[in-house]
Amino acid sequence: MSLTVRFAHRFGDFSLDVAFQAPAGVTALSGRSGSGKTSVINAVAGLIRPDAGRIQLGETVLFDAERRISVPVHRRRLGYVFQEGRLFPHLSVRQNLNYGRWFAPRSPGESFDHVVGMLGIDGLLERRPGGLSGGEKQRVAIGRALLANPRLLLMDEPLAALDEERKAEILPYLERLRGETDIPILYVSHSMAEVARLATTLVLMDKGQVIRSGPAHEVLSDPENVPALGIRAAGASLQAIVAAQAEDGLTRLEASAGPLFLPHVDASLGARLSIRILAQDVILSRTRPEGLSALNILPATVMAVRLGEGPGAIIQLRAGDDLLLARITRRSALALELAPGAACFAVLKSVAVAQSEVGGAG
Amino acid sequence: MSLTVRFAHRFGDFSLDVAFQAPAGVTALSGRSGSGKTSVINAVAGLIRPDAGRIQLGETVLFDAERRISVPVHRRRLGYVFQEGRLFPHLSVRQNLNYGRWFAPRSPGESFDHVVGMLGIDGLLERRPGGLSGGEKQRVAIGRALLANPRLLLMDEPLAALDEERKAEILPYLERLRGETDIPILYVSHSMAEVARLATTLVLMDKGQVIRSGPAHEVLSDPENVPALGIRAAGASLQAIVAAQAEDGLTRLEASAGPLFLPHVDASLGARLSIRILAQDVILSRTRPEGLSALNILPATVMAVRLGEGPGAIIQLRAGDDLLLARITRRSALALELAPGAACFAVLKSVAVAQSEVGGAG
Amino acid sequence: MLDGLPGGLTFTLTPDEWRAVALSLKVSVWATLVSLPFGVAVAYVLARYEFWGKQALNGLVHLPLILPPVVTGYILLMTFGRKGFVGGLLDQYLGIVLAFRWTGAALAAAVMAFPLMVRAIRLAIEAVDPKLEQAASTLGASRAWVFATVTLPLILPGVIAGAILAFAKAMGEFGATITFVSNIPGQTQTLPSAIYSFLQVPGGDAQAARLVLIAVAIALLALLLSEWIGRAVARRIAGS
Amino acid sequence: MLDGLPGGLTFTLTPDEWRAVALSLKVSVWATLVSLPFGVAVAYVLARYEFWGKQALNGLVHLPLILPPVVTGYILLMTFGRKGFVGGLLDQYLGIVLAFRWTGAALAAAVMAFPLMVRAIRLAIEAVDPKLEQAASTLGASRAWVFATVTLPLILPGVIAGAILAFAKAMGEFGATITFVSNIPGQTQTLPSAIYSFLQVPGGDAQAARLVLIAVAIALLALLLSEWIGRAVARRIAGS
Amino acid sequence: LAGDITIFAAASMKTALDEVVTAWNAETGNTAVVSYAGSSALARQIQGGAPADLFISAAVNWMDTLQQDGLIKPETRVDLLGNSIVLVAHGAGAAPVQIAPGFDLAGMLGENRLAMALVDSVPAGVYGKAALTSLGVWDAVEPKVAQADNVRAALALVAAGEAPLGIVYATDAAAEPGVSVVGTFPAGSHPAIIYPAAVMAETGKPDAEAFLIYLSGAKARAAFEGQGFQVLKK
Numbered sequence A, B: 001m002s003l004t005v006r007f008a009h010r011f012g013d014f015s016l017d018v019a020f021q022a023p024a025g026v027t028a029l030s031g032r033s034g035s036g037k038t039s040v041i042n043a044v045a046g047l048i049r050p051d052a053g054r055i056q057l058g059e060t061v062l063f064d065a066e067r068r069i070s071v072p073v074h075r076r077r078l079g080y081v082f083q084e085g086r087l088f089p090h091l092s093v094r095q096n097l098n099y100g101r102w103f104a105p106r107s108p109g110e111s112f113d114h115v116v117g118m119l120g121i122d123g124l125l126e127r128r129p130g131g132l133s134g135g136e137k138q139r140v141a142i143g144r145a146l147l148a149n150p151r152l153l154l155m156d157e158p159l160a161a162l163d164e165e166r167k168a169e170i171l172p173y174l175e176r177l178r179g180e181t182d183i184p185i186l187y188v189s190h191s192m193a194e195v196a197r198l199a200t201t202l203v204l205m206d207k208g209q210v211i212r213s214g215p216a217h218e219v220l221s222d223p224e225n226v227p228a229l230g231i232r233a234a235g236a237s238l239q240a241i242v243a244a245q246a247e248d249g250l251t252r253l254e255a256s257a258g259p260l261f262l263p264h265v266d267a268s269l270g271a272r273l274s275i276r277i278l279a280q281d282v283i284l285s286r287t288r289p290e291g292l293s294a295l296n297i298l299p300a301t302v303m304a305v306r307l308g309e310g311p312g313a314i315i316q317l318r319a320g321d322d323l324l325l326a327r328i329t330r331r332s333a334l335a336l337e338l339a340p341g342a343a344c345f346a347v348l349k350s351v352a353v354a355q356s357e358v359g360g361a362g
Numbered sequence C, D: 001m002l003d004g005l006p007g008g009l010t011f012t013l014t015p016d017e018w019r020a021v022a023l024s025l026k027v028s029v030w031a032t033l034v035s036l037p038f039g040v041a042v043a044y045v046l047a048r049y050e051f052w053g054k055q056a057l058n059g060l061v062h063l064p065l066i067l068p069p070v071v072t073g074y075i076l077l078m079t080f081g082r083k084g085f086v087g088g089l090l091d092q093y094l095g096i097v098l099a100f101r102w103t104g105a106a107l108a109a110a111v112m113a114f115p116l117m118v119r120a121i122r123l124a125i126e127a128v129d130p131k132l133e134q135a136a137s138t139l140g141a142s143r144a145w146v147f148a149t150v151t152l153p154l155i156l157p158g159v160i161a162g163a164i165l166a167f168a169k170a171m172g173e174f175g176a177t178i179t180f181v182s183n184i185p186g187q188t189q190t191l192p193s194a195i196y197s198f199l200q201v202p203g204g205d206a207q208a209a210r211l212v213l214i215a216v217a218i219a220l221l222a223l224l225l226s227e228w229i230g231r232a233v234a235r236r237i238a239g240s
Numbered sequence E: 001l002a003g004d005i006t007i008f009a010a011a012s013m014k015t016a017l018d019e020v021v022t023a024w025n026a027e028t029g030n031t032a033v034v035s036y037a038g039s040s041a042l043a044r045q046i047q048g049g050a051p052a053d054l055f056i057s058a059a060v061n062w063m064d065t066l067q068q069d070g071l072i073k074p075e076t077r078v079d080l081l082g083n084s085i086v087l088v089a090h091g092a093g094a095a096p097v098q099i100a101p102g103f104d105l106a107g108m109l110g111e112n113r114l115a116m117a118l119v120d121s122v123p124a125g126v127y128g129k130a131a132l133t134s135l136g137v138w139d140a141v142e143p144k145v146a147q148a149d150n151v152r153a154a155l156a157l158v159a160a161g162e163a164p165l166g167i168v169y170a171t172d173a174a175a176e177p178g179v180s181v182v183g184t185f186p187a188g189s190h191p192a193i194i195y196p197a198a199v200m201a202e203t204g205k206p207d208a209e210a211f212l213i214y215l216s217g218a219k220a221r222a223a224f225e226g227q228g229f230q231v232l233k234k
């Protein structure tokens, strides 16, 4: 199922004019504070009625200003994780979690126990939201949305209030959801790590406009987008197949450019994975380096060199069939005489490719 | 001024029992969701009255259960950025920002225009909080606390709702505040990057207890703390002196182990800096590697090897007078025969040391 | 029953007085309970909708507060009496007679108490954060369900406050009641009517005072109960 | 003044009637304004504090609602009359006489309207999120300042609702007023008393109806005004 | 002003008394104002120190009470007016009824109600009950009585047709087009219906007595009789 969004709306001084397509999978909305991300989600949810435009989910028109169609919010079958929680204060955590189920058509959906366990809120079920901590509230809100058995999941910075460990527990769940269902997920996040890991599609917003949108791996690996994404988020994805699980806890994958060793990846042999490599985690060398602790050394060819305004440079590489980005100093780029066509080696540490950036091939 | 906190309190099933010392500068409170961070801050603010214990700011006893002292909240001269905003809905943004000033003793304090500009809320001053975006609310809340001219700043995940760019604008401001004033800042954050950059002191909490506390650079560079901090946050600090600003935008610093080249550091020549190096950004080599894009290669000696449960290993190094941590695969550790006393070279990319991890020597 | 209090007051009630107490309770309870759903509905409509004639409805609801009770009583008599337009229809088609019945007393009490009830509930509804209602609707709850599962539980303290105000008012209502349904011992003689009777004759004060104390005791009990329920509800919402 | 309406009703008022209208307005406005600060204070105390005797205070406030108005009137007469305990003291030490003056009418109206006012304001206070008040106190505001700068502005719609309820009640108050201050034209004869007088004699109905319409018009106007202010305040709070 | 007097008078006298007051004010240039309310309320107010100069009660018992309390000048007390009670029926032109001992009032009522003022406390009700008792029909009628808080309300019940019959003062019945008088209770069947008047003990207004005398004058007599009161000779 795919979500098509195209609408314009004004509040006060702020005007919103967006159009994008969110296919099944995770569509990340990213952009500065106040750029209109929550407003877009609200329009999709039906909480804002845009001045003009059309929003369509699969075959269903949710909103059409011209044809004066607007499906009532409660018939849109949403799971909306609000930026500010919005738990029902008079209901226990359990009742909050079950709220959407009263209305959802009976269907297998998500298992209550599984969601609760994953979110670590087993101990809170009989409490009321009033006394919960910020992160606990946020987790209950996520659970409530997931359990509503939605056709469309809207998540507005769902993990912002959570610690890294908790995030690391929830992200794989969202990945699984992305892989197993065909419901579109609109996901607002300021964390490029999250975006890079989860997003199938990426929509970058600024001042109420969409400034870039498209498949996440394309948007993220386009050196032109580095300024918009922020330098620390730039990176590209390698496609690789799980080849072996070694005894020392490393997993060997085969990319088109050669073998990759990563900390244990929980995937079966033969599985095809997309591995995101941040530009700043890549070291380049003109000769194959020896005796380094970094295990992964891929031969590559320089495709493009983009010198930034600061002391850095972004180098786009081809490694086998994949494109990679490397961020190095301009001084090194000159010293190594990196120019389009130059052959070199890309060095990456196994541990730099953290768990959170290995995903099923989106 | 220093804040001494020691108290015990129970709500329902949850019991809190903490003791720590927060000297002038930033004391980061970190720990999993629900570990009691907000509760600690609330006790310091006087919003929770602990069952037992004592809280003292400089010479002033704020709370003493035995002596039945509890300074009323409004006399504690706080600037509290709440986890959930708590803006006054009936006041304009400007009035919200000025609220604390009505009550603060007239003193130079922070300049309104400066704070407003730094937070990027100039355009919102006449609006009411109702229509603000999540991040806008959060920024107004930060401004309100800063402008109250407090003797004690309490910040509960103040930057969680903000985009990276905005964070990059606010963090230097907080650093300046830390440097220029002697008010203690209690700072709750889940982001180790923020913590590492800002914190003078670090307090790690779990289940209502303080599990580690002490000067931030010590806590962060102790390999024993890696599990508690999360593997991606482990790292250590190098002390270095700004030696030269090169034309290509790099800054050369002198550490005791040798020169370091970093993307432009905004500090005057001779300034002493503390540079945080994440363990996962360090590559080790037994021989001095040549022809790499990484500019910084420091000779070091292995001090300790700590093999984790997974495929990773933490190596503690001495480089000159400083301690460093490196996180590599166990396989590499064996291949390179890294054992205490072994000489090696630590390779770090200039760009991996991002702006956010260079700080004035705390 | 407390006999022979020091002041010479005796609390032994005559059968008629007992009946007046029982009747007042019955009338007030029914007036409160039956009007409660209407009160909630009207309050909801006034709090949440804008429509043509809204201010007319609002004015109508407040009318019994503004009018001298006797006038309200007359209007009820003219409308709901057996010869009245609505009363006639009720009698003819539903067999419901209000005039000179306790049901009429309940109607009068309900009408007089209605503005108080509606105001309290309306204030409570206006205090509910519409964002919570929105959240419920994103989870699939239709407007009616949102009301039943979110709005109503959240306004419960206000509803209780409204109900108790209405009950107290109903216990004290006199002017409209006696004008509409008269004073028939055992059928429409409520406590206030009995008290009024005693006050009309010289020397009836002590007997009136006795009944006043009973009325006050009942109403205070109800008040205490409502405070207690309200507190329990509020505590539940705040989360232990 | 509308003369000669179709139904033969004439809206030319006699001087006494004008005086009754003017007096009712004066009495109601004073009753509302003077009791408002007390109403807010009592509502605040009831909403936010637990103390010994709280339920007694609560009961006392509600008493005028429970009692037949005549009884309230007599209690006022016995307490605040010139021969009453408080009335005697007031007369002797402050030179304030309430009985049979318009000030007494205002007192009666205020007392009768007080429970309504307090309930409305109390509900509004209970709906204010204490977290906002906490936030204000962390910024240095003492309890009084928190009240003035946060609580009060946030409860304004409730205060307005309470005031308007009280005003409407005061405009319609009759039983306690006529009992306490009698029905002296130009001095204590309010609109409802004048209406009552007309209703007591044959053929007075039309004149009574005329006055009822005037009373209703005034109260509805006040009601409209309060709705309008309330809406403006709510809009301000919601943000643009 | 010395010439201004305040009269406390039973509410049922308003129409006639207003006429008298207007005439008096015109003739003397003084101002007399009347506070109309129920006799019991007025009496209690006088007990509470009300600034009344003259009291005209619709019930003898309240005047007696005030006299016992020493609140009136006993020498000024007069029985000013008399009244009678009548049986009224709904609608104009109802057939007259013979009111005699044992007459079948209960039968005439059938399932319906007899409207009266409060039979134990409001004067008109007390007189009515006394009359029905002496005529021997009270026991049969009692369960069918609907008691209003005053005569006017009882009359309204009959006028509205809610009660087919009612017992009210002749003065009230005369002016109500919605009812017809179907019988008058014999004067002997109930205690005399008397409106006593007296000057207050504490009044400093000589005009009060003057007004009391004026009330027995020709103009006043015409006004009262116009409303159906009997003006009693001293």
Ligand SMILES: Nc1ncnc2c1ncn2[C@@H]1O[C@H](COP(=O)(O)OP(=O)(O)OP(=O)(O)O)[C@@H](O)[C@H]1O
Pocket: A130, A131, A132, A133, A134, A135, A136, A161, B011, B012, B013, B014, B031, B032, B033, B034, B035, B036, B037, B038, B039, B040, B083, C239, C240
């Ligand atoms: N009134 C209360 N009753 C019961 N438990 C409470 C109450 N208030 C807080 N708690 C519990 O105390 C624990 C600590 O809460 P606190 O808000 O301090 O956590 P936190 O460390 O700030 O978490 P987060 O990062 O999620 O904001 C939580 O588990 C919470 O559920």
Ligand SMILES: Nc1ncnc2c1ncn2[C@@H]1O[C@H](COP(=O)(O)OP(=O)(O)OP(=O)(O)O)[C@@H](O)[C@H]1O
Pocket: A011, A012, A013, A014, A032, A033, A034, A035, A036, A037, A038, A039, A040, A083, B130, B131, B132, B133, B134, B135, B136, B161, D240
């Ligand atoms: N009712 C309103 N009136 C005026 N401006 C509004 C209103 N609602 C939203 N805005 C403005 O629209 C802009 C977009 O808001 P939105 O909540 O969509 O931002 P966002 O991208 O979600 O930001 P954040 O990351 O801070 O949550 C903001 O500048 C906000 O101030």
Ligand SMILES: [Mg+2]
Pocket: A037, A038, A039, A083, A156, B133, B134, B135
């Ligand atoms: Mg947002």
Ligand SMILES: [Mg+2]
Pocket: A133, A134, A135, B037, B038, B039, B083, B156
């Ligand atoms: Mg918290």
